[in-house]
Amino acid sequence: MRSGVRLGVDVGTVRIGVARSDLHGMLATPVETVPRGDGDVARILAIATELEAFELIVGLPLALSGRRTASTADAVAFAELVAASTPVPVRMVDERLSTVSAQAAVRSSGRTSKQTRSVIDQVAAVIILQHALDFERSSERPPGVVVNPDEGL
Numbered sequence: 001m002r003s004g005v006r007l008g009v010d011v012g013t014v015r016i017g018v019a020r021s022d023l024h025g026m027l028a029t030p031v032e033t034v035p036r037g038d039g040d041v042a043r044i045l046a047i048a049t050e051l052e053a054f055e056l057i058v059g060l061p062l063a064l065s066g067r068r069t070a071s072t073a074d075a076v077a078f079a080e081l082v083a084a085s086t087p088v089p090v091r092m093v094d095e096r097l098s099t100v101s102a103q104a105a106v107r108s109s110g111r112t113s114k115q116t117r118s119v120i121d122q123v124a125a126v127i128i129l130q131h132a133l134d135f136e137r138s139s140e141r142p143p144g145v146v147v148n149p150d151e152g153l
Contacts, residue, residue: 001025001137004054008129009044009082010095010121011058011075016040017121019129020051025136028129030122041078045086056088057143059095059128076147084149093135093144095128 003024010017016034021027031051034043048056058079061071076092083090132143 001140002054002142005051006129006132007031007044007048007051007053007056008125008132009056009058009079010124010128011061011078012036012121013071013074015118015121016044016078017118017123017125018044018047019122019125020047020053021129021133025133028126028133030119030126033118033121041082041085044082048086048088053088055142056082056086056090057129057132058082058090058092058147059124060092060144061095064096079147080149083147090147091132091142091144092147093128093132095124095131 001024005023006021006025008017008019008021008028010019014036016036018031018034019028020031022029031047034040034047044056047053058075061069061075063069079090079092135141135143
């Protein structure tokens with residue numbers, strides 16, 4: 001397992017959930033929810049710099065069938081924009097059902113969806129990052145696919 005902080009990113013059309021790992025890559029925890037729009041990439045990169053992240057893990061939303069959707073294209077475009085703006089490697093990992101899992105987790109805590117919209121985005125980022133950490137720990141390989149903005153995904 002590689003050591004160092006990783007940042008997990010759940011890209012949505014309205015909000016972007018951000019999570020971080022501990023230095024040993026064992027546990028993902030929520031960081032913040034970034035509004036989507038002007039300044040979103042700059043904020044993600046500022047968080048990465050502040051936490052000294054050596055890698056960004058961005059969720060790749062696929063349909064349950066594995067097919068790409070409009071959300072897939074949006075997340076890939078965002079990841080490519082981030083990758084083009086930083087020397088820090090950006091990886092994309094399959095995030096099927098992360099938001100559904102996050103909503104279920106928040107609902108089971110007794111909160112309503114209206115109270116927790118921004119929290120759900122952070123929890124989804126935690127789920128994406130934790131899956132990536134678990135994959136790397138069990139396979140001894142980095143998760144997902146590296147984003148190369150010059151070649152596309």
